Amino acid sequence: MSGALDWVLVAVAGGLGAASRFLVDTLVARHNRLSTPLGTIVVNVSACLLLGLVTGWGSSHPGGDGLAAVLGTGFLGGYSTFSTASVEAARLLLAGRGLAAVLHPAGMLVAGLLAALAGIALAS
Amino acid sequence: MGALNPATRRRPSLVALAGLVALGGAVGATVRALLEHVLAPVPGSWPWTTFAINVVGSFALGALLETLVRSGPDSGWRRGVRLGCGTGVLGGFTTYSTFVVEAERLLTGGHAPLGVAYALVSVVVGIGAACAGIALAAARARRRRAGVRPEGAGA
Numbered sequence: 001m002s003g004a005l006d007w008v009l010v011a012v013a014g015g016l017g018a019a020s021r022f023l024v025d026t027l028v029a030r031h032n033r034l035s036t037p038l039g040t041i042v043v044n045v046s047a048c049l050l051l052g053l054v055t056g057w058g059s060s061h062p063g064g065d066g067l068a069a070v071l072g073t074g075f076l077g078g079y080s081t082f083s084t085a086s087v088e089a090a091r092l093l094l095a096g097r098g099l100a101a102v103l104h105p106a107g108m109l110v111a112g113l114l115a116a117l118a119g120i121a122l123a124s
Numbered sequence: 125m126g127a128l129n130p131a132t133r134r135r136p137s138l139v140a141l142a143g144l145v146a147l148g149g150a151v152g153a154t155v156r157a158l159l160e161h162v163l164a165p166v167p168g169s170w171p172w173t174t175f176a177i178n179v180v181g182s183f184a185l186g187a188l189l190e191t192l193v194r195s196g197p198d199s200g201w202r203r204g205v206r207l208g209c210g211t212g213v214l215g216g217f218t219t220y221s222t223f224v225v226e227a228e229r230l231l232t233g234g235h236a237p238l239g240v241a242y243a244l245v246s247v248v249v250g251i252g253a254a255c256a257g258i259a260l261a262a263a264r265a266r267r268r269r270a271g272v273r274p275e276g277a278g279a
Contacts (some may be wrong), residue, residue, distance in 0.1 A: 015146035018216040019145050073153070078149045082178040113224055116224050
């Protein structure tokens with residue numbers, strides 16, 4: 001991250017990532033028959049797999065820092081979201097759905113970690 | 125933003141809404157990238173920058189969404205603010221992928237206890253912050269409603 005162009009690319013990639021999240025979440029919500037939201041889980045776990053791939057690729061390509069920043073910090077940072085995951089769990093908790101309020105974030109965390117590990121292993 | 129004006133009585137297209145999310149997301153992601161650049165995390169230690177971004181973003185999103193829900197139906201300008209500021213700015217500001225890969229780097233890089241603590245504390249404090257934001261917005265909405273009544277009427 002040195003030149004002004006890098007920051008512009010991060011901004012554009014972040015915007016594209018956020019729009020992709022909105023579209024994937026809308027698509028998942030349309031097909032989800034459960035009372036528990038699944039869109040953010042699909043988005044965040046796929047983002048972890050992809051960031052694992054970018055991280056694994058970056059560690060074996062030292063010159064690729066700029067591209068890794070645009071894809072990792074920009075696109076995937078904008079695509080994945082922590083705040084929506086927190087609010088979804090908070091709403092489950094406040095609605096008295098204690099079990100779902102634990103399983104939703106725990107499942108997302110475990111699946112995200114496994115996806116990141118798989119991505120790093122695949123790209124290394 | 126004619127597509128978001130309820131007076132046109134036309135439902136905004138998915139592409140227009142995605143464009144609104146993209147504008148907000150570009151702002152949120154750039155602010156996060158600047159913070160991560162200036163306050164770059166030190167490998168092998170607690171990633172304070174991402175942690176603070178995610179906790180602050182969770183609190184703000186909880187407060188924003190609860191304020192919007194309590195002010196009226198999710199259409200028109202409310203939907204615009206929810207998608208542009210909530211899904212866009214705050215969704216793009218916070219990050220799950222960076223958080224998980226940071227935890228993974230600690231877990232597999234010889235700092236397993238720190239990695240486990242970072243992962244669990246981030247999720248728990250994030251949910252707590254979202255609950256606090258929701259509670260604050262709910263209390264403010266209640267106070268505002270109570271303020272409409274004449275002084276001394278009711279508790």
